[in-house]
Each structure stands twice: as structure tokens, then as C-alpha cells.
Amino acid sequence: DTGVSQDPRHKITKRGQNVTFRCDPISEHNRLYWYRQTLGQGPEFLTYFQNEAQLEKSRLLSDRFSAERPKGSFSTLEIQRTEQGDSAMYLCASSLGGREKDGYTFGSGTRLTVV
Amino acid sequence: AQTVTQSQPEMSVQEAETVTLSCTYDTSESDYYLFWYKQPPSRQMILVIRQEAYKQQNATENRFSVNFQKAAKSFSLKISDSQLGDAAMYFCAYRSADFGNEKLTFGTGTRLTIIP
Numbered sequence A: 001d002t003g004v005s006q007d008p009r010h011k012i013t014k015r016g017q018n019v020t021f022r023c024d025p026i027s028e029h030n031r032l033y034w035y036r037q038t039l040g041q042g043p044e045f046l047t048y049f050q051n052e053a054q055l056e057k058s059r060l061l062s063d064r065f066s067a068e069r070p071k072g073s074f075s076t077l078e079i080q081r082t083e084q085g086d087s088a089m090y091l092c093a094s095s096l097g098g099r100e101k102d103g104y105t106f107g108s109g110t111r112l113t114v115v
Numbered sequence B: 001a002q003t004v005t006q007s008q009p010e011m012s013v014q015e016a017e018t019v020t021l022s023c024t025y026d027t028s029e030s031d032y033y034l035f036w037y038k039q040p041p042s043r044q045m046i047l048v049i050r051q052e053a054y055k056q057q058n059a060t061e062n063r064f065s066v067n068f069q070k071a072a073k074s075f076s077l078k079i080s081d082s083q084l085g086d087a088a089m090y091f092c093a094y095r096s097a098d099f100g101n102e103k104l105t106f107g108t109g110t111r112l113t114i115i116p
Helices: none
Strands: A003-008 A008-011 A020-026 A031-037 A044-050 A054-057 A066-068 A075-079 A089-095 A110-114 B004-006 B009-014 B019-023 B024-026 B034-038 B046-052 B065-071 B074-079 B088-096 B104-106 B110-115
Touching: A003 A089, A008 B004, A020 A089, A020 A110, A020 B088, A031 A075, A044 A066, A075 A089, B004 B088, B009 B019, B019 B034, B019 B104, B019 B110, B034 B065, B034 B074, B046 B065, B046 B074, B074 B088
Parallel strands: A008 A110, B009 B110
Antiparallel strands: A003 A020, A020 A075, A031 A044, A031 A089, A044 A054, A066 A075, A089 A110, B004 B024, B019 B074, B034 B046, B034 B088, B065 B074, B088 B104, B088 B110
């Protein structure tokens, strides 16, 4: 297992277009998290899954954002009708339930630029 | 809601010297976890060290150690014998021990520069 993988690494899109990002967690991790990080800031929580169930969503996650984790494996984060304010690094992380003290394992992120 | 504050946007240290990064947090909970993450220019966040709030002993990982002051809600990171590879953004993070309260709350980070 090579850790948490995110695809693509970079995405440039025009305002108003839809984009989708993918995250492949560590295979034995049942929890998966999405965070957003803007320049000079710490990551901000967006949502998390336990297996295939989406258990919490931040108020940051407007109705233009949707996340799925079918079959409890990989996850996708879709942004519809992108806006310039969506430009950020989108980070995915995973963890194993019952091992809270271990923290998360992060992916390298997808950098979104909306032009 | 919990908050995490890192009051030092930037720090620099001479190679081989020691540097301390500050972090304070606010919570009404008694049981939680605290973490320091490192984010090098490649952008992947790496866990540096963790502390369980119920443990009084400060965590240590090789050259990295913490000073955990629960009453003061302070959690500083000390890096000894600084190396060029330590240059990165460092984030302090808080996580509740409550089942179902899963998210990590991060501070705004401290950019550490190592001077050769």
C-alpha cells in the first residue's frame, strides 16, 4: 500500500464548469476525510465518511459540493458551477476507526485553480 | 467549538540549533488528542508527533518533543538539532476523543526556515 492517493494533482478549470476529484485511501482505513486548504491557512474540514456513510458535513460544504464513497473504498468530491473562491488545495485523508490517537494519513492533495 | 491558535506565522533557526513552535487551543473537553503535522513544499502533510491529553508525560519522537500544559491549554513543539529537511509549514491540530466527533481542527501554521 502506497498511502493515500489523490487524482489529479492539479486542475485548472473555467468558472462555471464542474470538476471531480478522486481519493484512494489506505486500503484498511474505514474513515475518509476531505479538507480544503487555501494559501497561508490551515486545512479546513469539509466532510467525512465511515465506510460508505457520510457522517458529517461542514457548513463550508455548500450545495454545489457533493462527496461520495461508494462501497466504502475510494471517494469522489464534485464541485458544480465552480467559482473563483473555490480555488484551493483539496486534501484527502484516511484513518482507522479505533486508532484515533494515530491521527490521519494525508494525500498530496489536488490543487484547483478556477479562472 | 474548539479553536487552535498558532501565533508565530514564521520562525527561523540556525542549522543544528533548537527551535520551539507555539500552539494554544481552546476546548471545554477533558479528553482529546493533539498533533503536530509537517507540510513540506511537496504539500503532503506528515504526522510529526502526537499527545494524548490524559497522559501527563510529554511525547518525544527522536529530535521532536512537546511541552504539553493542559491547564494552560498550551502545546508547543521543540525541534532539537535542526536540519535542513525540517524546513516546512508546521500545523498544530486538535481532535476530540468523543466517538463521532472525528474532525481535526488545525491552526494557521508556522513556516519554519532553517538557516545553513
